[in-house]
Amino acid sequence: KLIETNYKKKPFCVFENNLSHSEKLNFESREQDARIIDKSTEIVLNSRTDWKETHKGKMKILNYSGKKDNSELKIRFNPKWENVKLLRASVASADGKIQKVSASEMNIMDEEWNADAPRYPEGKIFVANLPGVEIGSVLDVEYEVTVKGKPFYSDIFYFREEYPIDNLKIALTVPNNIPIKVIKKNADNVTEKITASNGVTHYEWNVMNQAALVKEVSTPPPWTFVPRIIVSTGNWKNYFEALNNKLISLSENQKFASESASDLTKGLKTDKEKIIAVRDFISKRIKQAGPSFVRMPLDSLTNADTTLKDGYGNAADIAVLYYAMLRGIGYSPEFIIVSGFPNIREIATPVFDVPQREVLPQLLVRVKDEKLGSIYLNDTDEFSAYGSSANEDCIGFVIPSTGEMIIKPIKGLETVKNMDTQILLSNGPEAEIKITKKFFGNSFGDKNRFFSLITPEDRKRYYKETVAEVSQTAEAIGDLETDFTSYPGTETFSVKVANFSIVEGDYLYFSVFKSPGTFLALGTKERFYPYFLQGRNKLNMVNSIRLPDKSNSILIKPTPEKITLPGGAGTIDMVQSSDSKVLKDSMSIDAEPAIVCPENYSTL
Numbered sequence: 001k002l003i004e005t006n007y008k009k010k011p012f013c014v015f016e017n018n019l020s021h022s023e024k025l026n027f028e029s030r031e032q033d034a035r036i037i038d039k040s041t042e043i044v045l046n047s048r049t050d051w052k053e054t055h056k057g058k059m060k061i062l063n064y065s066g067k068k069d070n071s072e073l074k075i076r077f078n079p080k081w082e083n084v085k086l087l088r089a090s091v092a093s094a095d096g097k098i099q100k101v102s103a104s105e106m107n108i109m110d111e112e113w114n115a116d117a118p119r120y121p122e123g124k125i126f127v128a129n130l131p132g133v134e135i136g137s138v139l140d141v142e143y144e145v146t147v148k149g150k151p152f153y154s155d156i157f158y159f160r161e162e163y164p165i166d167n168l169k170i171a172l173t174v175p176n177n178i179p180i181k182v183i184k185k186n187a188d189n190v191t192e193k194i195t196a197s198n199g200v201t202h203y204e205w206n207v208m209n210q211a212a213l214v215k216e217v218s219t220p221p222p223w224t225f226v227p228r229i230i231v232s233t234g235n236w237k238n239y240f241e242a243l244n245n246k247l248i249s250l251s252e253n254q255k256f257a258s259e260s261a262s263d264l265t266k267g268l269k270t271d272k273e274k275i276i277a278v279r280d281f282i283s284k285r286i287k288q289a290g291p292s293f294v295r296m297p298l299d300s301l302t303n304a305d306t307t308l309k310d311g312y313g314n315a316a317d318i319a320v321l322y323y324a325m326l327r328g329i330g331y332s333p334e335f336i337i338v339s340g341f342p343n344i345r346e347i348a349t350p351v352f353d354v355p356q357r358e359v360l361p362q363l364l365v366r367v368k369d370e371k372l373g374s375i376y377l378n379d380t381d382e383f384s385a386y387g388s389s390a391n392e393d394c395i396g397f398v399i400p401s402t403g404e405m406i407i408k409p410i411k412g413l414e415t416v417k418n419m420d421t422q423i424l425l426s427n428g429p430e431a432e433i434k435i436t437k438k439f440f441g442n443s444f445g446d447k448n449r450f451f452s453l454i455t456p457e458d459r460k461r462y463y464k465e466t467v468a469e470v471s472q473t474a475e476a477i478g479d480l481e482t483d484f485t486s487y488p489g490t491e492t493f494s495v496k497v498a499n500f501s502i503v504e505g506d507y508l509y510f511s512v513f514k515s516p517g518t519f520l521a522l523g524t525k526e527r528f529y530p531y532f533l534q535g536r537n538k539l540n541m542v543n544s545i546r547l548p549d550k551s552n553s554i555l556i557k558p559t560p561e562k563i564t565l566p567g568g569a570g571t572i573d574m575v576q577s578s579d580s581k582v583l584k585d586s587m588s589i590d591a592e593p594a595i596v597c598p599e600n601y602s603t604l
Contacts, residue, residue, distance in 0.1 A: 032164055032212055033066030034059050037138070040169040041157070048152050048178050048233045053145040054087075059163070061137045066163075073128040073141060076111070080121035080297055081149045087142040089128055094136030105129040117290030117312055121300050149297060151242065152234035154356045157205065159190050159227040165210040172203040172231065180233050181354045187227040205229055220532040220595050224346050234355035240337070240399040246298045247316070247335050247363075251324040254304040258328030265329050271369040275377070276386055278325050282318065283381035290314035292361045319363040319378050326367050336364040336376070336407070338396040342534065342593035343406055348395055352404070364391065364407070366398070372410045383452060384445035385487055387413040392442060393536055393593060415441030416538045418488075421512065423500075423545045431500035431510075432477070433470060439489040447491065448484040466493065473498040509556070512543045512585065527601045533569050537591035545583040554578060558585055566600035568592060 037058040045051040061067050077084050089101040111123030130139060147153075157170045174180050176199050184190070193204040213226065223230065251257075264281055265274040286307065293301060293316035304324035307313040313321065319335060326333045337360045341347050351359045365377045372387055379390035387410035394407050409415075418438040425431050439447045454462065463480040477494040484490075501510040522531075547554075563572040570591040577584045596604050 032062050034061050034070060034163045036161065036163050036165045036168070038167045039165065040171070042171040042173075043153075043155075044173045045153055045175060045178060045233070047175075049150050050148045051146075051153055053147070054142070055144070056142045057139070058141075059139045061133060061135055061139070063135060067133050067135060067137075070139060071130055071133040073126075073130060073143075075126040075143065075145070076123065077126065077145065078121055078123055078291070078296055080300065081147060083146045084126045085144050085146075086126070086128055087144060089130060089139075089141045089143075091130050091132050092138040092140065093132060093134060097132075099131040101128050101130060105131060111291070113290055116287070117314070119302060119306070119310065120290045120314070121296055123291055123295070151239055151298075151357060152232065152355070154232035154234050154354070154358075155230075156223050156351075156356065157229040157231070158222060159187055159205075159207045159229075160210050160213050162213055162215070164212045166208065168207050168210070170203075170205045170229065174201050174203070174233075175199060176201060178233055180231060183230050183350065183354055185223070185228055185230070185350065186225065187229060190227060190229070214528040216527060216529050218532050218534075219529050220344075221341065221347055223350050224595065225529055230350055230354045230356070232354045232356060234357065236352075236355050236397075236402045237400070239355070239357070240397065240402060243298065243337070244335060244400040246301060247320055247323065250301055250303040250317075250320045251327065254324040254328070257304040257308050257321060257324040260308065261325035261328040271371065272386060274329060275326075275367060275369065275375055278322070278329075279377055279380065280382040282321060282325070285311060286318055286321065287312040288315065288318060290317075292316075293363065294357050294361050315361075315378060316363045319365050322365040322377050326365070331367050333365045333367045335399050336366050336396045336405075337399050338362040338364055338379075338391050338394055338407065340391065340394055342393050343395050343404075344593060344595060346595055348404075360397070362391065364389075364396070369410075374408075375410070376407060380445060381449070383449035383484075385413055385441060388415070388441045388445060390442055390445075409441060413441050414538070415443050415536060416540065417443050418540045419542070421541070421543045423512070423543060425501060425508075425510075425546060425548045425551075427548045427550050429499045429501045429503055429508075431497050432494065433474075433497060433500070434494040435470070435492070437491040439484075439491070440487075444484070444487065444489045447482075447489055451482050451484060451491075463493065467495050470495050471497045471500065507555075508548065508551070512545070522604065525602060527598045530598060531596040531601050531604065533591055533594045533596070535593060537570075537589060539589045541587045543583075543585045545585070547581055547583060554583060557583060565591065565594075565596075566603050567594045567596035569594035569596055569604065 037060055039057045040055075042054045043051055059070065061070060073089065075084050086101070086106065090098050092098045106126070106128045109125045109127055111125060114122050133139065159168060176196070182203065184192070189210075190205050190207045195202045207227070219225070222228070260281070261278055264277045268274050268277060289312040291314060293314060301320070302313060302317045304321045307317045307321045323333050323335065339348070339360055340362060341359075362379070364379055367375050367377065369375050375387055376389040376391070380388060389407050389409050391407045392409055392415055396405055396407050397403070398405060417440070420436045422434045423431055424433075451459070459480070463476065466480070467474045467476050474495040474497045477496055481492040482490065501508050557578065558574060558576045560576050561574045565571060570589070573588045575586045
């Protein structure tokens with residue numbers, strides 16, 4: 001408490017000590033955990049859907065962290081369309097002793113989800129324990145993966161990794177009768193060789209002496225900034241048509257699902273009532289379990305009645321159930337395949353122009369409410385506000401169409417947080433504060449779920465932590481009040497703070513707002529790679545401060561300002577007004593999804 005009070009005693013002028021360029025953190029000089037001596041991947045396509053991959057790698061362990069992270073070889077696969085075979089694996093110690101992996105050190109393990117979703121093809125993990133790994137050891141591994149029956153071949157090859165690389169080679173062999181797209185980005189140091197003979201085209205890419213990637217949080221997807229080659233034999237039109245046909249076939253003639261929907265909505269009149277009834281029923285009755293549909297063959301998906309009877313399913317099977325139930329009560333729903341990232345072209349264009357199935361892992365169902373518009377289902381639950389979407393602002397496709405669309409909630413259901421703070425100052429350091437928070441859109445659903453499921457003991461603990469966030473000397477006045485029976489949801493509490501203000505002679509000063517960087521989740525002052533603001537962050541804060549009875553005038557107060565964030569990341573508006581007794585400050589943060597380049601990060 002004393003530390004907090006002393007921290008508030010600040011000079012009114014602060015001169016920032018900016019580091020010169022020569023004093024900036026030297027990213028390249030940090031200790032490395034391991035070094036890749038040689039690594040190669042060779043892919044031979046037999047058809048658009050079948051191929052073989054051969055992976056070879058030689059790595060030197062440099063410290064304990066490298067030893068811990070690389071003492072096991074783990075390869076995840078689905079036996080329904082993949083097979084893994086270890087060709088060789090050995091560990092050479094610093095003194096030259098070589099130990100080879102034995103059969104007793106290899107095992108096939110189950111994926112974590114297998115027990116919860118037994119009707120899907122079991123996911124497996126091939127595990128090999130590498131013997132005698134120590135600091136200074138050199139690991140030498142070779143294995144192959146055979147693939148049969150995937151919708152199409154696609155991959156992204158990166159030429160920088162978490163460890164420094166001495167030599168890296170990628171080889172791809174493609175029959176000439178298979179159309180393939182290849183794009184090369186940010187890869188000027190990668191040598192390329194393309195040859196054609198005997199009815200095939202052979203691509204070879206090689207890079208040497210690459211520094212390790214710097215570990216940073218909040219980076220955009222790696223294909224936006226890491227040197228890469230993106231390849232695909234895919235065609236969105238064909239893939240979306242096959243997927244849509246499969247999903248519709250699984251939703252047709254589903255008597256149990258249709259009858260359940262009819263029973264649920266019997267007597268309900270409005271679209272809102274009916275759609276909520278179906279949504280809440282599925283959310284409460286069906287457990288999401290199993291692999292993503294992009295990780296297994298389409299013929300392993302399940303019809304709606306089976307999902308309903310079993311009580312579980314992956315996102316695709318649950319989408320089929322939504323579709324069947326809505327069709328059963330007279331609606332015309334649509335399947336939406338969703339990316340999970342916002343409409344930023346640096347992210348979307350590379351993986352959409354050269355199709356990558358894994359970037360579209362989610363399936364929603366869209367249905368029309370005649371009064372309100374499009375409602376998205378399969379990413380919300382019984383705690384969510386009707387008309388909101390967890391995939392708000394993300395790119396999607398109404399399959400089988402290949403035209404992009406943006407997921408938008410109905411009007412008024414956008415994700416926003418409001419915080420109103422009323423502060424009653426005394427003539428001394430004490431103050432009474434009442435804070436009211438309002439939650440809109442996805443924040444409503446998140447908080448409603450939190451307060452609905454929290455135990456009484458945890459609610460008490462949460463309230464204590466919330467009070468302490470105001471001040472270490474804050475004491476609660478009354479109980480925490482929450483109300484999510486109407487929209488928006490609210491959270492209200494009051495506190496008394498013993499040392500809110502600093503009194504220096506005839507002067508009293510205090511601060512209220514946190515830095516906007518707190519709400520934008522900013523970290524270090526400098527970055528090596530771009531900073532990614534992934535979602536919209538809209539926050540409105542209003543402080544109404546009733547001044548002490550003995551106050552004569554306000555000498556220092558916030559200056560109104562509008563800040564435009566770099567990289568199209570949005571705006572921050574600060575507005576101030578006052579009279580003789582009340583000072584009113586407001587700050588509105590409207591942060592848009594954006595990629596901010598390292599040069600502009602310090603400005604942010």
